[in-house]
Amino acid sequence: MSSVVTKQSEKLDASKQAADVDDIDECEATDIDEEKSDKYEMMESRADVPEQDREEMEEIINVFDGLENQYKLMEKIGEGTFSSVYKAEDLKYYDYINDWDIDSKGLTNQPTLEGSSNEGAISPIKRKPKFVAIKKIYATSSPMRILNELEILYLLRGIDTIAPLITALRNEDQVLLILPYYQHTDFRQFYSNFSYKEMSAYFRCLFSALTACEAMQVMHRDIKPSNFLFNVERKHGVLVDFGLAEHCSLPVPKNCPCASSDTANLARESYKDYEPALGYVKNDTRPSKRANRAGTRGFRAPEVLLKCPVQTTKIDIWSAGVILLSFLTKRFPMFNSKDDVDALMEIACIFGKNEMRQVAALHGCAFETNVTTLTEKRVNFRKLILWASCGSASIYKEKLMHKPSIEESVCLDFLERCLELDCNKRITACEAMAHDFLYLDDPTFPFSFQRNDANLDKPRFNSPSMENDSTETTQHFSRILKDGEDNDSSMQEISDLKRKRPSDSIDGNL
Numbered sequence: 001m002s003s004v005v006t007k008q009s010e011k012l013d014a015s016k017q018a019a020d021v022d023d024i025d026e027c028e029a030t031d032i033d034e035e036k037s038d039k040y041e042m043m044e045s046r047a048d049v050p051e052q053d054r055e056e057m058e059e060i061i062n063v064f065d066g067l068e069n070q071y072k073l074m075e076k077i078g079e080g081t082f083s084s085v086y087k088a089e090d091l092k093y094y095d096y097i098n099d100w101d102i103d104s105k106g107l108t109n110q111p112t113l114e115g116s117s118n119e120g121a122i123s124p125i126k127r128k129p130k131f132v133a134i135k136k137i138y139a140t141s142s143p144m145r146i147l148n149e150l151e152i153l154y155l156l157r158g159i160d161t162i163a164p165l166i167t168a169l170r171n172e173d174q175v176l177l178i179l180p181y182y183q184h185t186d187f188r189q190f191y192s193n194f195s196y197k198e199m200s201a202y203f204r205c206l207f208s209a210l211t212a213c214e215a216m217q218v219m220h221r222d223i224k225p226s227n228f229l230f231n232v233e234r235k236h237g238v239l240v241d242f243g244l245a246e247h248c249s250l251p252v253p254k255n256c257p258c259a260s261s262d263t264a265n266l267a268r269e270s271y272k273d274y275e276p277a278l279g280y281v282k283n284d285t286r287p288s289k290r291a292n293r294a295g296t297r298g299f300r301a302p303e304v305l306l307k308c309p310v311q312t313t314k315i316d317i318w319s320a321g322v323i324l325l326s327f328l329t330k331r332f333p334m335f336n337s338k339d340d341v342d343a344l345m346e347i348a349c350i351f352g353k354n355e356m357r358q359v360a361a362l363h364g365c366a367f368e369t370n371v372t373t374l375t376e377k378r379v380n381f382r383k384l385i386l387w388a389s390c391g392s393a394s395i396y397k398e399k400l401m402h403k404p405s406i407e408e409s410v411c412l413d414f415l416e417r418c419l420e421l422d423c424n425k426r427i428t429a430c431e432a433m434a435h436d437f438l439y440l441d442d443p444t445f446p447f448s449f450q451r452n453d454a455n456l457d458k459p460r461f462n463s464p465s466m467e468n469d470s471t472e473t474t475q476h477f478s479r480i481l482k483d484g485e486d487n488d489s490s491m492q493e494i495s496d497l498k499r500k501r502p503s504d505s506i507d508g509n510l
């Protein structure tokens with residue numbers, strides 16, 4: 001497959017391109033020499049870039065020889081646990097086919113291919129600078145982890161709500177992922193004043209991304225506002241950061257009651273007979289429960305907190321529900337626990353002890369607490385939201401007396417389905433795409449509103465065979481990440497990889 005991909009995404013031959021493309025190549029050829037003479041010029045021109053960020057960008061340019069001819073690093077835009085992200089101008093954008101670029105869809109500023117007409121092509125002078133996000137993965141990340149992120153990004157190519165990988169570069173232990181740059185609005189600027197319609201648009205994009213992940217059996221594991229880049233003006237969002245993502249189809253021991261409907265039903269029933277023994281076993285010989293708990297505090301699903309070994313894509317639905325709860329309560333972060341026990345207690349404050357015992361039994365655990373303020377029964381979501389968002393007791397009481405609007409009811413129903421403690425009963429992303437809440441901004445809602453249900457059970461994109469893809473991608477990227485290669489050959493591999501855009505190969509050319 002890799003050779004096919006190479007062919008499709010080959011740099012466009014200058015002779016095959018329109019005259020204006022040739023013109024720009026010549027201009028760039030002269031520019032390159034000038035750029036080389038002072039590779040840091042672009043950073044000096046930005047006095048507002050902090051000294052430390054400037055140093056980091058200089059280091060990247062030093063490590064990746066020739067990078068400055070491809071990308072003009074501008075500023076640091078994000079920093080996480082595993083990476084730093086920089087905005088850069090894509091200096092060679094117009095030399096390549098850029099099918100991944102949602103901005104370019106329907107525009108005629110793409111270079112033309114052999115045999116195609118150049119009519120309507122935009123002259124070089126009108127070309128806008130194009131930007132990418134360069135994600136520098138810290139050298140402390142294991143190669144397997146980086147490979148996993150690359151592999152999953154490759155698998156999820158071609159979906160306009162998931163940030164695609166443009167290319168990846170490696171030099172020794174330094175790895176850069178090049179992604180399109182998405183102009184977005186900080187969550188803190190809009191979460192407290194979004195209307196139901198705006199929330200609907202936000203979650204339709206998010207759930208479209210989650211539907212794609214679900215179809216590929218990929219758990220993102222880190223769904224949170226900073227990983228969903230939403231552009232308020234365009235009402236469009238993209239999911240980023242698959243650094244913790246994981247396949248849930250991998251064989252795991254099904255040693256959790258939730259894994260089969262028989263044992264799950266038994267657990268749901270038997271929790272009532274559980275008699276808590278006071279104290280704890282002094283010399284407990286039972287093996288400790290182990291499971292992947294990767295994620296961000298406050299967004300972990302109950303099954304993650306209860307260390308269920310059979311986690312599925314439902315964990316992401318819970319996290320999306322937590323984001324919706326933030327919108328509705330106008331509180332962010334909604335949960336802020338320091339550890340998993342605290343996190344379970346925060347959830348118990350809403351769901352009550354009775355449901356917590358049930359969900360604990362579903363994952364082979366027992367839930368016991370001596371915190372007297374916890375109630376047996378759950379708190380009604382509407383009451384919780386009004387209490388948290390109203391500001392005063394009198395407004396709360398007044399609002400509570402009013403019947404909820406259709407929009408509010410639909411939204412509350414969606415919230416309950418996402419924040420369902422029992423992962424087996426929680427809504428799937430595909431089912432969520434059929435929920436009225438995701439169509440509130442439809443002009444005909446709710447009068448003559450009709451969803452096109454015919455397509456809702458189908459993933460809205462091509463689904464290449466995961467097994468084959470996964471294997472080939474693993475081979476492809478593991479070569480890039482393989483240790484012990486000399487610098488030249490690894491850089492050669494990297495340049496081979498350059499511009500092998502996954503989305504190029506999705507439309508039936510494999």
Ligand SMILES: Nc1ncnc2c1ncn2[C@@H]1O[C@H](COP(=O)(O)OP(=O)(O)OP(=O)(O)O)[C@@H](O)[C@H]1O
Nearest residue numbers: 078079080081082083085133179180181182226241
């Ligand atoms: N393609 C992009 N376009 C614009 N900004 C981006 C892009 N990718 C990442 N960012 C910004 O960089 C931040 C960190 O990126 P990312 O989440 O991929 O890194 P991380 O190290 O895994 O972070 P965390 O530990 O917080 O999950 C994002 O929250 C976002 O603000």
